[in-house]
Structures are given as structure tokens and as C-alpha cells.
Amino acid sequence: MKWLRLSAYLAGIGCSLLAAWWLFPGKTTEAGVTAPPSQKWIPSLSETEEFCRFDHPEWRRAQTIEGVEIAADPECRPDNPYLIAAVVKGTNRVTMPTLMKTRLAMDAVVKENDRDGDGDPDVIHIRLEVGELNGSTPDGDFLIPGYRIAPGLTPGLWVFVPKMRGMATVDAVNLDAAPLLRAPSPPIRVEQGDTVYLTLENTHYLPHTIHLHGVDHPYRQADGQGNDGVPITSEKPLLPGERRTYIIRPRRAGTMLYHCHVQTDKHMLMGLQGLFIVEENRPDNWLQTFNVGGGKVRHPSRAVREKYAQEYDLHYQSLDKERYRPIQEYNDPRLVAKGMNRDYDITDNEEDFFLLNGRAFPYTLRDSLIVVEPEQKILLRVVNGHPHTLALHLHGHKATAIAADGVPLAQPVTRDVHALAPAQRLDLVLDTHDDGLHSFGQGIWLMHDHAEKSVTSDGVGPGGDIGLVVYRQYLGDDGIPKLQGMDLTPFFNLGMFQRQIPLWARSDAWEIFSDTGPLPPDTLRVILSGISLGLALGLTWACWRRWRQPS
Amino acid sequence: MIRPVLLILFLWLPVAAFPGHRMDMDSMVMNENPTRLPQGCAGIAGDRTITVRAGRKYAKPFPGVVFAYDQRSWEVPPCTRLTVRFINEDHIRHQFMVHGLPPDLYPMGMFTIEVSGPGEETASFILPPYKKTYLVHCDIAQHTEHGMKAQLKVAGGDGDLASLPGLTKPVRPDRYPTRWTGRSLLLLALALVTGAALVWLGRWLIRAMTEDQP
Ligand SMILES: [Cu+2]
Numbered sequence: 029m030k031w032l033r034l035s036a037y038l039a040g041i042g043c044s045l046l047a048a049w050w051l052f053p054g055k056t057t058e059a060g061v062t063a064p065p066s067q068k069w070i071p072s073l074s075e076t077e078e079f080c081r082f083d084h085p086e087w088r089r090a091q092t093i094e095g096v097e098i099a100a101d102p103e104c105r106p107d108n109p110y111l112i113a114a115v116v117k118g119t120n121r122v123t124m125p126t127l128m129k130t131r132l133a134m135d136a137v138v139k140e141n142d143r144d145g146d147g148d149p150d151v152i153h154i155r156l157e158v159g160e161l162n163g164s165t166p167d168g169d170f171l172i173p174g175y176r177i178a179p180g181l182t183p184g185l186w187v188f189v190p191k192m193r194g195m196a197t198v199d200a201v202n203l204d205a206a207p208l209l210r211a212p213s214p215p216i217r218v219e220q221g222d223t224v225y226l227t228l229e230n231t232h233y234l235p236h237t238i239h240l241h242g243v244d245h246p247y248r249q250a251d252g253q254g255n256d257g258v259p260i261t262s263e264k265p266l267l268p269g270e271r272r273t274y275i276i277r278p279r280r281a282g283t284m285l286y287h288c289h290v291q292t293d294k295h296m297l298m299g300l301q302g303l304f305i306v307e308e309n310r311p312d313n314w315l316q317t318f319n320v321g322g323g324k325v326r327h328p329s330r331a332v333r334e335k336y337a338q339e340y341d342l343h344y345q346s347l348d349k350e351r352y353r354p355i356q357e358y359n360d361p362r363l364v365a366k367g368m369n370r371d372y373d374i375t376d377n378e379e380d381f382f383l384l385n386g387r388a389f390p391y392t393l394r395d396s397l398i399v400v401e402p403e404q405k406i407l408l409r410v411v412n413g414h415p416h417t418l419a420l421h422l423h424g425h426k427a428t429a430i431a432a433d434g435v436p437l438a439q440p441v442t443r444d445v446h447a448l449a450p451a452q453r454l455d456l457v458l459d460t461h462d463d464g465l466h467s468f469g470q471g472i473w474l475m476h477d478h479a480e481k482s483v484t485s486d487g488v489g490p491g492g493d494i495g496l497v498v499y500r501q502y503l504g505d506d507g508i509p510k511l512q513g514m515d516l517t518p519f520f521n522l523g524m525f526q527r528q529i530p531l532w533a534r535s536d537a538w539e540i541f542s543d544t545g546p547l548p549p550d551t552l553r554v555i556l557s558g559i560s561l562g563l564a565l566g567l568t569w570a571c572w573r574r575w576r577q578p579s
Numbered sequence: 580m581i582r583p584v585l586l587i588l589f590l591w592l593p594v595a596a597f598p599g600h601r602m603d604m605d606s607m608v609m610n611e612n613p614t615r616l617p618q619g620c621a622g623i624a625g626d627r628t629i630t631v632r633a634g635r636k637y638a639k640p641f642p643g644v645v646f647a648y649d650q651r652s653w654e655v656p657p658c659t660r661l662t663v664r665f666i667n668e669d670h671i672r673h674q675f676m677v678h679g680l681p682p683d684l685y686p687m688g689m690f691t692i693e694v695s696g697p698g699e700e701t702a703s704f705i706l707p708p709y710k711k712t713y714l715v716h717c718d719i720a721q722h723t724e725h726g727m728k729a730q731l732k733v734a735g736g737d738g739d740l741a742s743l744p745g746l747t748k749p750v751r752p753d754r755y756p757t758r759w760t761g762r763s764l765l766l767l768a769l770a771l772v773t774g775a776a777l778v779w780l781g782r783w784l785i786r787a788m789t790e791d792q793p
Contacts, residue, residue, distance in 0.1 A: 124602070133672070133695060135604045157671065159720040166724060166742040166749030173720055191672070193607055193693060196720040200678055200687050209720065229671040229696070233645040233725045268645050269635035269669035271696070359724055360643035360753045 037571035041564050048560035053549030064545040069518070069533035077179055077520040080104035080394060080508050088507065094126055096314070099326045099338070102500070104507030105395040107321035108207065115190070115317040116327050118149065131208045133191040137317045144221075147312035152218060153225040154317060155191035158232035158300070159209045160184070162352075166359045173197045173205035178388040178485055180522035183381050184352030186298040188213035188238075188286075190318050191229060208320060211386030212343040212413070213286075213302030215319040217329065220281045220309040227273040228266055233361045235265030235290055236300060238274055241451060242284035242434055243304050245276040257289045265290045281308040281331075282434020283409045283453040293374045293415075294351060301413050303341050303453070306434070307331055322395030323385045336457075337404040342396075343386070344420075344448075344477060344493055345413030346379035349486070379415065382482040382492035389485070389494040390519045393509065398497045400460050402470060408456040412448035416479060420446045422458070422497060424473035426465055431455035442466070445478055458497070470499035472509050485525045606700035609691040610684075613660060617681050617707040620658035627659050631675055633694075633717065633727065634668035641744040643753070644726035646673070646717065651729040651743045653715075654736070657708040661731075664701045667694035674717040677731060681707055712736035 082105050090100035093113035101107065110129035114122045118139030119132050127134065139149035161175035162182045171182055173196045189209050197203045218224045228238050239257035247262060249255050254263030255274055266272050288300035307315055310330035319325055325332070325339040332339045351374070354367025381388060385396045400406060408427065412418035421444060428442040432454055440457075442465070448454055459466035475495045476483050485491030498509045515534035523529050532541040601608040616622070631648055638647040646669075655661055665675040677690040690704045706713075710733065717727035730740045742749035 120604070134602060135695065157719075161720075163721050163724065164751075166751055166753075168750050172724065192719075193602075193672070193695075194609075194691070195676075195718040197718065200689060205720070231671045231719050231722070233721060267635075269671055271670040358753050359749070359751075361645055361725070362643060363753055363755075 033574065034571070037567055037574070041567045041571070044560045044563040044567065048557045048564060051553050051557035051560060053553045053557070057547040057549055059547060064547050066539040066542040067545045068538060069529055069542060071517055071521055075522045076517060079390075079516070079520060080506060082507070084108075085507075094122060096327060099324075099328075101324050101326055102399055102503055102505075102507060103322070103324075103395060103397040103498075104393070105322065106507075107319075107324065107326060107395075109326065111208070111318075111320060112316055112326050116314050118317075131192050131194055131206055133193045136191040139317075146310075148219065148314050150219070150221065151223045151225075152317065153227065154216065154218075155227045155229060156188045156238070157191050157229050158236055159187050159189040159196065159205070160232060160355065161187065161205055161209070161211065161299075163355045164357060164359055170203070171356060172203050173209060174203050175205045175210060176391070177211075177381060177383060177386070178391050178491060178525060179520050181381065181388065181485060181525050183347045183349070184298070184355040185211050185347065186232070186288075186295065186300050187211050188228075188288075188300060188302055190214060190320065210320070211299055211383060212345060213300060214321075215303035215305060215341040215343070215409075216286065217305045217307055217315045217317055217319070218278065219307050219313055219315055219329075220278060222277065224276050224278070225273050226276065226286075227271055229271040230266045230268055233268050234295075234365065235259075235267050236288045236295060237263065237266055237272075237290055238286055239289035240274065240276060240284070240286050240304060242282070242453070243276060243286070243306060244278040244280055245274070249275050259290055278306045280434065281306045282431060283411070283455055284434050285411060285451060285453060287451075291369060294368045294372065297346070297348070297374075297413075297415060298352060299345065299347075301345065301411075303343060303409060303411050305341075305409060321385070322387075322397075324398075332407055335405065336407040338400070338406045340398055340406065340408050342384065342408055342410045342495075343413060344411065344418050344482075345383050346415065346482070347381040347383070348374075348377050349380045350377045374415075379481070380486045382414070382477065382485070384493040384495045389483075389491050390516055392493070392495045394507075396495050397503070397509065398458070398475070398495065399500060399503055400458070400497060401500050402460050402462060402467075404458075404460045406458040406460070408458055409453065410446075410448060410456060411453045412450055414477070414479075414482070415450055417450070418448040418452075418482075419478040420448065420454075420456075420475070421478040422473065422475045424468045424471055425458060425460075425497065427456040427458050428466075429454050429456055460499075470501060472499070472502045472511060473497040488525045488527055490519075491525060601702075605695050605698050607691070607693040607695075608700060608702040609693075610680075610686060610689060610704070611702040612684055612690070612705055613703040615684055615705070617658070617684055617705055619708040620705065622658070623660045623705060624656055624658035625660070626662065627655050628662040628664065629653055630664045630666065632666045632668055633673040633675070636668065638726050638744065641726065644744045646722050647726040647744050648675075648715075648729050651746055652732070652739075653729070654732040655706060657710075657734045658706060659733070660703055660705045662701060662703040663692060664699060665692040665694060666699040667697060670696055672696070672719055673722070673727065674719065676716055676718050677704070678714045678716075679711065680704070680713070706731075706733050708734075710734040710737055712738055712740060714740060 087106050096113040096116045098109045115137050119136045120138045138153040141151040143150040162171040162184045237257040256262035259265045284304040286304040288295040307329040308331040313330045316327040323340045328339040354364045384392050426444045428440050430440045462469040483492045518529045599611045637649045638644040667673045674693045680688045682688045713731040715729040716723040726744045
């Protein structure tokens with residue numbers, strides 16, 4: 029009889045547990061007569077950045093440093109003018125106080141030997157290192173050196189960097205990357221006919237090379253060393269701690285490219301790609317050898333100054349979470365190499381982050397603005413570093429393509445969407461004459477890749493490679509564009525691209541679009557599931573007592 | 580054209596440079612201090628010279644490490660004037676950078692020697708009197724993380740730093756695939772037998788405790 033009673037108890041306990049489980053309130057609750065009220069999003073000060081905080085507003089002015097004229101750049105965060113002076117004069121020729129404001133190594137850009145006697149140096153020695161941004165560390169759960177492409181976004185990146193000195197981070201306390209160490213790999217400018225020694229010092233823990241894509245260069249050097257940077261054909265990959273010098277004397281001018289040719293579906297797309305511009309030969313033509321930063325060329329070449337009021341370098345590139353995952357997950361280079369070369373499969377993955385000059389919206393509004401005046405002709409050198417076609421669209425303008433891949437177009441093309449195949453370069457002329465074709469007049473005009481995923485950051489938009497063409501009268505003296513659209517505060521919050529903030533949280537009608545408040549669980553369900561659970565507990569206790577009693 | 584410019588530069592360099600700073604094409608020294616005594620030191624207790632070699636080849640004994648120093652731990656008495664001869668055996672930059680020094684003598688608490696490529700540089704600094712372990716590393720992006728990290732102990736130091744190749748465990752070690760060996764299988768079998776024996780032992784213990792009472 030004891031066993032019969034026991035099974036009756038167990039059946040009772042089972043049934044009441046089942047009922048409690050079934051009746052327990054679920055993750056969502058049906059609304060009654062009125063839906064729950066809206067939840068107002070209030071930005072927390074500690075998690076929201078200012079639109080523009082910058083320690084060196086004096087960098088925005090037009091200025092002359094050591095005889096080098098540097099054009100004004102009135103946006104929030106212009107490039108360091110001392111760095112521009114140093115790379116124009118050469119790091120071997122500039123004075124120590126200027127060089128000390130740059131973190132460039134003294135041999136980063138060595139300029140000498142005016143061979144043709146035209147007043148500018150013709151033998152240029154450029155040294156590049158390889159930097160990793162947002163990599164892992166065995167010393168804790170953080171990424172080093174830190175680099176944000178947008179608030180709260182720290183994807184893993186590799187870049188070529190002008191040879192540096194000192195720390196890779198801001199200082200011993202702030203572990204963000206030093207300003208020189210940033211994306212994109214810096215545009216390099218040399219003069220047609222210069223002898224250029226381009227030395228790669230591989231400071232990274234994986235092998236790399238430099239391929240001078242489209243730049244006139246011999247396949248081999250006089251001593252037989254490979255000069256094409258291709259591990260399949262011309263040379264072995266350059267190992268960590270080693271260096272190699274590529275030697276060129278480019279005969280033709282044009283907008284070209286340089287990139288690492290080791291595992292290009294990984295290394296090039298991790299960021300080891302940059303513009304390489306051969307400028308036309310002119311007398312007294314001191315070039316800005318590196319254009320580190322947001323794209324504006326503050327010391328354009330003679331030939332560019334003859335024809336254009338301004339010049340900008342625009343580098344579009346994208347990043348894939350799966351591709352860079354190994355550098356944030358592992359320290360051991362063998363695990364990184366396996367994770368990238370064998371576990372990662374580019375044919376199964378999609379790009380997640382889209383950058384203009386190393387940043388995503390809204391950071392592009394701080395240092396990658398194109399600030400124009402009416403009646404200007406502006407040269408834009410665009411490179412498509414995405415693995416997809418770039419459909420570059422300018423609002424309010426139809427730009428004219430005058431050269432592709434460094435070759436002048438026989439028939440210039442004026443349109444508002446310019447297609448660039450992967451690795452392709454276009455020289456675009458942005459004409460701000462308000463004639464109803466080239467420009468529709470003054471304003472703040474959007475500029476973006478019209479492949480729509482590119483205007484998101486990991487699928488959250490607006491983000492990605494959105495940039496702006498801002499007419500000067502629409503730019504405040506603080507470098508902030510006088511926008512009259514939606515409140516951008518949520519985009520400067522760390523949670524925005526982590527999908528934590530409703531898009532129209534700051535709209536006047538936030539109560540319509542904001543997140544809904546929660547509902548309390550259904551009263552009947554709370555009572556019934558509680559009773560069932562209580563029943564199960566009571567039965568268990570009774571059963572236990574019965575069992576213990578001697579029959 | 581070039582030579583006079585360089586000459587002017589080098590003549591002018593010592594004037595422009597900050598005290599304790601030296602820099603040329605091949606190397607850089609920051610916060611060198613062979614004379615000024617840290618607080619609490621009555622005098623220089625002694626001179627000590629170490630030769631530190633840096634390069635990829637010193638990482639070879641340690642699987643998964645790429646860059647390293649030839650030694651990863653040094654000990655000196657308090658108030659020692661330490662002269663570091665730093666030899667770079669790679670064709671890239673490396674640094675010997677010490678952190679945590681008194682900031683009144685060493686801005687940001689740092690002493691640095693950087694060598695631009697194959698070559699060497701020597702500089703000295705004076706250590707404070709107290710017991711402390713100083714971080715020594717190369718701060719080129721990802722060099723510390725890939726092995727170029729060491730420690731300098733004064734008066735025996737106040738502990739060991741993490742992730743020193745061959746010496747200490749990382750804070751966040753990597754994970755590797757598991758493979759069972761004969762030894763681990765044998766250990767498992769032994770542990771099984773022990774577990775079974777524990778049941779028997781437990782029963783025996785309880786019995787012994789209850790039955791012994793009269
Ligand atoms: Cu190093």
C-alpha cells in the first residue's frame with residue numbers, strides 16, 4: 029500500500045508543478061484597456077560625449093610653421109599642424125621643438141638631395157611601421173591601444189603608421205592610441221621622378237609586405253630583391269622585427285594605392301591599405317608626405333594649388349567582426365593566425381563597420397568634414413577600400429570624375445553617384461558654383477556610400493561612413509556644423525550602437541516612438557501559478573512525513 | 580644645402596632639449612638622471628650596470644611569444660644608480676621603459692631608452708629607497724602583450740608582475756585544445772578507485788564512531 033500512496037503523491041506533485049509552470053506569467057503580457065506609458069530616455073552624463081571637445085582650437089587657424097604654409101581647417105578636430113610642417117620639411121630637417129609635438133621618429137621622413145636643382149628634395153626616405161589598434165592583452169580584459177571609431181565602438185584594426193617614437197598610447201595612464209596611431213593608413217605623397225625609399229619596419233607580430241598598387245615600380249630591384257610586395261611571386265612575407273625597403277622612381281603622376289599583400293582578404297581589409305599619390309613635378313614643390321588624419325590636405329602640392337582651392341583625401345573602408353575577432357580573443361600569434369587564416373571564411377561573412385577616414389558617424393563630423401566656400405573647385409581623391417562597390421553620393425552637387433586609377437579620363441563624367449570598384453581610385457572635382465548642376469547652393473549636404481548597409485554601424489543607423497559637405501557659413505566657430513535636423517545626442521552615447529537607445533528618443537514626440545514601459549504580470553496568472561506551486565510544496569512535505577512514519 | 584642645416588640642428592639640439600632628454604636618428608633617452616637623488620636617499624648606494632638585449636630571438640624559448648628581452652627580472656639594492664646598456668638586435672624600434680618612478684624626478688614616472696633599429700644606447704637613473712617592483716616594458720603597439728615585459732625589483736620588490744615570459748602566469752591566459760594523455764587517463768582511473776574507496780572508508784568511520792559507544 030505504501031508504494032501506491034507514494035505514486036499518488038508523486039502524481040499530485042507532478043501535476044501541480046506542471047500547472048504552476050504553465051500558468052506562470054511569460055516574458056510578455058497582454059495589455060488591458062490602455063497600453064503601458066512611454067519610457068523617457070534621459071542621457072547619462074558619464075556615458076554621453078560632447079559633440080566637440082578639443083584641446084587645440086588654435087590648430088584650426090591658417091598658419092606658417094617653420095616656413096611651411098598650412099591652410100586653415102575650421103572643423104572641430106583638425107590635423108596637427110606641427111606634424112604637417114615636420115613631414116613637409118622632413119623629420120631630419122625640422123627643428124626639435126616642432127618634432128617633439130608630433131611623436132614622429134627623426135627618420136620617419138628623410139628628405140635630401142635636390143638633384144634637379146628646382147628647389148625641392150628629390151630623394152625621399154619614408155619609414156612605416158605596422159600598428160594594431162584594439163588588440164587583446166594577457167594583462168586583463170581590455171583592448172590596447174584603444175581606438176574608437178564611434179562612441180562605444182572599438183573594432184580591431186591594423187594600420188601602417190609613420191615611424192613613431194615613444195609610447196603607442198597617449199601616456200602611461202590613458203591607454204588610448206596616440207593621435208598619430210590611427211586609421212586610415214596615412215595617404216603618402218611623393219613627386220613624379222623622386223627616388224623614393226619606402227621602408228617597412230614590421231613592428232607587428234604577424235608577417236606583412238607593401239604592394240604599390242598602380243604606382244610605377246620595377247618588379248625587382250638592382251640587387252634582385254623583390255619590389256612588388258607579393259608573397260606568391262616576388263618576395264617572402266616580412267617577418268616580425270625585420271625591415272625591407274621598396275625603391276621606386278615613379279614616372280607618372282596620379283592617385284594610387286599601397287597595401288599589404290599578405291592574405292589580402294584579411295590583412296588589407298583589416299586596414300593595411302592607404303592612398304599613395306604621385307604629384308606632378310613642379311619647382312619648389314615641398315609635399316606633405318603624410319596626410320595623417322581626417323583627409324584635408326593642409327599643404328597641397330604646387331600642381332594642385334594651380335587648379336584647386338582645396339584638396340581632400342577620402343578613404344572608405346570596412347571591417348568585419350568575424351575577421352578581427354581573433355586579435356581581440358587571443359594573444360598567442362599561432363591562435364590569431366589560425367583564427368584568421370583558417371577559421372575565418374570571407375565568403376561566409378558580411379562587413380559590419382564602414383569608415384570614412386578611419387571613423388564612423390558621428391565622429392566623421394568632428395574631423396572628416398569637407399568645408400567649402402561658394403565658387404570653389406575642390407579636388408577629392410577617393411579610394412574604395414571596401415570589398416564591395418562604393419556608390420559615392422553627394423547631396424546638392426554633381427561632382428565630376430576627371431581621373432580613374434591615376435589615369436586622366438578622356439571624357440570627364442559628371443554625376444551624383446560615382447561607382448568605385450574595390451581598390452579603385454577616382455579624382456573628383458567638387459565645384460561649388462551654384463549653377464543648378466554642379467551645386468544647388470549653400471548648405472550642409474550629406475555625402476555617403478549609397479550601398480545602404482554602409483550608412484550603418486553593425487546595422488544601427490545612421491552610422492557608418494556618412495560625411496558632410498559644409499558651406500563655411502553653416503559651420504560654427506567651434507567647428508560644429510549648424511545642423512537643424514534631429515538631436516544627435518543619442519549618437520554620442522555609448523549605448524547607441526549597442527542598440528540600447530530608441531532612435532527618436534529626443535524627438536518632440538518621443539512619447540510616440542520611445543521604448544514602452546513594462547506591464548505588471550497578469551493578476552490571475554500570478555495567483556493561480558502561486559497556488560499551484562504552493563500545492564506542490566505542501567504535497568511534497570506531506571509525502572515526506574508519510575514516508576517517515578512507520579506503517 | 581643639407582649639411583649646414585644638420586650642423587645647425589646638432590649645435591642647437593642640446594639647447595633645445597629638455598634636461599635628461601637626448602634624441603637622434605638612432606636612439607632616444609628620456610628622463611636620464613645620473614645625479615639627482617630621490618627623496619629618502621642619503622647618497623648613491625652603489626653603481627650597477629646591466630646589459631639588456633631585445634629582439635625576436637630572445638622570444639624563441641617561449642612558445643607563443645614574439646618579442647622579448649634576454650632577461651625578465653632584475654634586483655637592485657635601494658638608491659642604486661642603475662646604468663642600462665640597451666642593445667636592440669631587431670631591425671625595428673624597441674624600448675626599455677620603466678614605470679612607477681617618483682614623478683618629481685621622472686616626469687610621468689618614466690625612464691626610457693628607445694633604440695631605432697639594430698644598435699645600442701646607454702643611460703642611467705637612480706632608484707628610490709623603498710621596496711617596490713617596477714614595470715619594465717616596450718610600449719610599441721602590442722610588444723608588451725607579445726612578450727617584451729620585465730620587472731625591476733628594488734629591495735626585494737613588492738611582488739611579481741604578471742605575464743613575464745617563462746616567469747609568471749598571465750592575468751588572462753589563452754585557452755588551447757585539450758588532449759588526453761596516458762598519464763591523465765591513468766590519473767582518472769586512480770581517482771575512480773579512490774572515490775570508491777572513500778565510500779567504504781566513510782561507512783567504516785561512521786560505524787566505528789557509533790559502535791564504539793558502550
Ligand atoms: Cu619593442
